Amino acid sequence: MPAVAKRVKNLPPYLFARIERLIAEKRAAGVDVISLGIGDPDEPTPEHIREEAKRQLEIPENHRYPTSVGLPAFRQAVARYYARRFGVELNPEREVVTLIGSKEGIAHIAWCYLDAGEVALVPDPSYPVYAGGTILAGGEPYYLPLLPENGFLPRLEDVPTEVARRAKILFLNYPNNPTAAVASSSFFAEVVAFAREFDLLVCHDAAYVEVAFDGYRPSSFLATPGAKEVGIEFGSLSKPYNMTGWRLGWAAGKEEAVEVLGRLKSNIDSGVFQPIQYAGIKALDGPQECVKEMNALYQLRRDLAVAAFREMGWKIDPPKATFYLWLPVPSGFTSESFAEYLVEEAGVVVTPGTGYGRHGEGFFRVSLTLPTERLQEALVRMKRVLGKVSF
Amino acid sequence: MRGLAERAQKLSPSPTLSVDTKAKELLRQGEKVINFGAGEPDFDTPEHIKEAAKRALDQGFTKYTPVAGILPLREAICEKLYRDNQLEYSPDEIVVSCGAKHSLYNALQVLLNPGDEVIIPVPYWTSYPEQVKLAGGVPVFVPTTPENDFKLRPEDLRAAVTPRTRLLILNSPANPTGSVYRREELIGLAEVALEADLWILSDEIYEKLIYDGMEHVSIAALDPEVKKRTVVVNGVSKAYAMTGWRIGYAAAPRPVAQAMINLQSHSTSNPASVAQAAALAALKGPQEPVESMRQAFQKRRDFIWQHLNSLPGVRCPKPLGAFYVFPEVSGLLGRRLKGREIASASDLALFLLEEIKVATVAGAAFGDDHYLRFSYALRLEDIEEGMQRFKELLEAAL
The missing domain is CATH 3.90.1150.10 (Aspartate Aminotransferase, domain 1)
Structure with missing residues (x-):
């Protein structure tokens, strides 16, 4: 063989x-x-979300191919969520794409931006898919240590200039898996400035943005001034709505990155089963x-x-x-x-x-x-x- | 901002889906479009399958599953492969993915190194070349002819093999031509593949849609040596009218299957749990809906094939599988129709959509722009209406 x-x-x-x-x-x-x-x-x-999926899977149109970029209605629901929750305006047509879980977009964004030997800045420790996607695309991860003495935030000033210049992507994830650390808006502002200086795409994984305690409400990276010009954010229905098995998420933000992810996806998969997307709409728009x-x-x-x-x-x-x-x-x-x-x-x-x-x-x-x-x-x-x- | 990766710059969107999208847009605007563009059955998913999905939701089957799919589903796939294809696989050689397209992508990613050549018979399903390129492979296109029912012959394959050749993509029954390979034809191709040490990626998604008493043969079933170098891809989309549910699968030698699982664990994880429950019901449940759908397709094929062949400038071999006819339209090209220059099948497809609201897919999407693909996955009345419009247009224009 x-x-x-x-x-x-x-x-x-x-x-x-x-x-x-x-x-x-x-x-x-x-x-x-x-x-x-x-x-x-x-x-x-939650039951109201499952009931919506059951209702939708009766509708014959939903047995047919979805589009790879996702239902307009789902992308509009994501835009409404960003406006309501973070005060972030998104164009659902051009700045949101539906994903088969946020992991899919995280894995494939490296395919969109990295040629062989190009660098992605990857926090360490981190969710294994940032490095995995980078390696699969032929890129090289450069690891940014997340240390307890820095509150598990990377020290961007420690990245050697020549590495930062070679890098094309910066992966971040707050609230953070696995360290449970959170980031302040001033850290995000620092990230935007760094991305501008070195011409980087920031890929922020916001999977845990709704899982917080003691009245704390984490913010979206996209709420940072200038963030939409330098970054995209990956969102997930999995954690807040117990929907891990459904495989539904999105990427939102910088138009070019959203467009190219959608184009890549059309060659890899044919999108998300529509009843699942309707269930997602119900989750986002429904009672919280x-x-x-x-x-x-x-x-x-x-x-x-x-x-x-x-x-x-x-x-x-x-x-x-x-x-x-x-x-x-x-x-x-x-x-x-x-x-x-x-x-x-x-x-x-x-x-x-x-x-x-x-x-x-x-x-x-x-x-x-x-x-x-x-x-x-x-x-x-x-x-x-x-x-x-x-x- | 520095540019995209080279592969992303070169990437085109999937053309068959974009034509379909255009037709759907016209439909939304209230136009009476006859859509021969679709690549999916027009039947609904059978009732018992939907019920299984609802039951799964009621039971809270909404969490992560194993990346390769739940064990009962992989067992059911093994049973299916044994029953229908005389193929013996164990569940750890099965990987369930988000549709057969996704299975093909995963297989190519784990089989190809940069620069490896992949033999793709033309006409081909539109996503093969892009997926090969995404894996760093080099597509090598080998033309086939309508005289030979668009099938690759062993001598064609042998002539195309170089020391860099790594993989052959086979698709039977085929999209877009409806061709079906016979056992002896597959034996000839398998011999060359063995000689040249090739992988075979066998896309068998249209297996159940096969006519005139033809038998579907999986190339992997010919011989254990062939099976060792074959990845069989199939799914529930076409057989059970479940295109939207996005469940496909691959059966492969264990190291390949394990590599595909590893890859999938880094991208999409498990296919949607609810869709897995539905696919399980499809494979284990009554198979009558498949047969009644097949019979309906055969009736439509007979009609559309006869009708197309009766038109001036149009000819096509009789397709024996899938739900497409792929007529050559060279007789209509290079002339003016209603004042418009029709140089290629792409021009003709646009002309048909605009003049008579008939949507087809031009052969350019499949590697040869002298053909149009007509899907007959639509109601017989609509097929009749579309054929009538086409006929009247040609009568008026020629």
Whole structure:
């Protein structure tokens, strides 16, 4: 058999795929594994959204090909959401494109902008798709360390000028996965200035912009003056509306980037099943209590988990956003060995920080997307095997 | 702002969809357009499939699934491949994607290195060359002729092979020609592929739409050696009138399937959970709707094929599969019709759309602009009406 292509060999196995396998192995061996690994909301999609999909899938027109750039009605709903929520004006025809989940756009934006050997600035740690998309396109990731002493924001002034000049894309993601850090509007203003100076496309992943606590309301990057001229933002229905399995998101912002993403997509896929897009419209336009309820639930779990980790000896502040905790591993462990230890000894899965990059070493990520009593059980088991930890 | 990547600058939008969009626009403006442009069945998705989707939604089947698709669906695909195609695959050799187009894209991405040559018989489905280029490959176009029912012959393939050739794309039943390869023809092509150490990407999406007692043969089923170097692509779109649901799949040797899963985990993740539930119902449920749809298509094909062949300047071989006829219109080119210069099939397609509101797709989209593609995935009355308009136009213009 002829060999597979080199581009795939360069690709690290997608982190969550590996965790999926690990869980499956343990479960097959009869262990009641509790996973704090994957950020997949445990609650089903709210009923009014599911009902809309059911209604729409009765309509014969919706059984036909969608357009690859998405229903005008969905893109208009995205524009309404940006106006209402962030005060950002978007032209739904030219500044919004529907995606098969925000990940699809994140992966393909590198195809649109990077020729072989060109650079994308990629935070480290970060969601693996920023580097993955870059590598698949033949580009080179240049990693920007996200360190606790900088509030997990990249220090743009530390990027060597010659690297910044060669770079074409800057990936960012706030509220941040995996660190749960948030960005201020002054940081975003700094990003716009940096992008202008070095002629970069900013690709901001806003997947967690609706998942926040204690009254905090994260902002869109596009709300920053000048942002629409230098950047696009990837939005997702997955997290706020528990719609991970539906695969629906969007890219919005800079017209050229939106147009070329749409053109690329027409050669790769034929768009999103229309009932799913109508469900998305219902989610965005409909009552938002479901989002508040989910956030209240995540906040409760966050507080529970923070209290338990503090008892075990962690010194941590409760994160303001995302449904993750990003914690240092106790002394004597690496990220990997700590995660393995917990699976082996406690039947609890956490994500080793190294899954998100080299600077994730020394950390692990806990996801709060599981039933509260399962989270409690996981914390009890961790206390039992860890006792008091030191650093 | 510095420019786009070279591949993005060179990228054209998918032409068949853009023609379809234009026709749909005219329809919205209230024009009575007869649309022969569509590449999808005009039937609705069968009831039991929709019901399965609704049940899945009721049960809250709305979360991430495994990237390659849920196990029951991959098992059902294995059963289907065994039952219909005598192909034995295990579920970890199956990758479910967002439509067969997406499966083809993933396959090309994992099989091609930059500079690899890919043999594409002409006429071809419009997205093959763009997808090959997106994977860094070099399309090598090999013409076929209507005399040979638009089928690639082993000698054509052998003549096109170079040391750089890596892959052959086969599509049977074919879009846009409706050609269907016979077993002995596939054996000849497979021999060359083995000799030259080629991959075969076999697009079998129209498998169920096949007429006059023809049998669909998957090239992978010829021989275990052939199967080892073949990626079979299929889906539920055309067989179950589910184009909108976006579920296709690939069956491939394990290392290729695993590479495709890895790639997909970095782009779209799992195909939509609700659509997977529907596809499962389609594959496991009653197959009668497929057969009644096939019979309806065959009736329409008979009508449109006879009618087109009766027109002056138009001729076409009888298609044996899919839902397209692909007449040669050379007899109408290079002349003035109603004061307009008709130099190419593209000119003719535009002329037909504007003069008589008949939408077709010009052969340029498929690599040869001496042809028009007529889809017969529309009501028989509309086909009759469209043919009548075409006939009257030619009578008045010639």
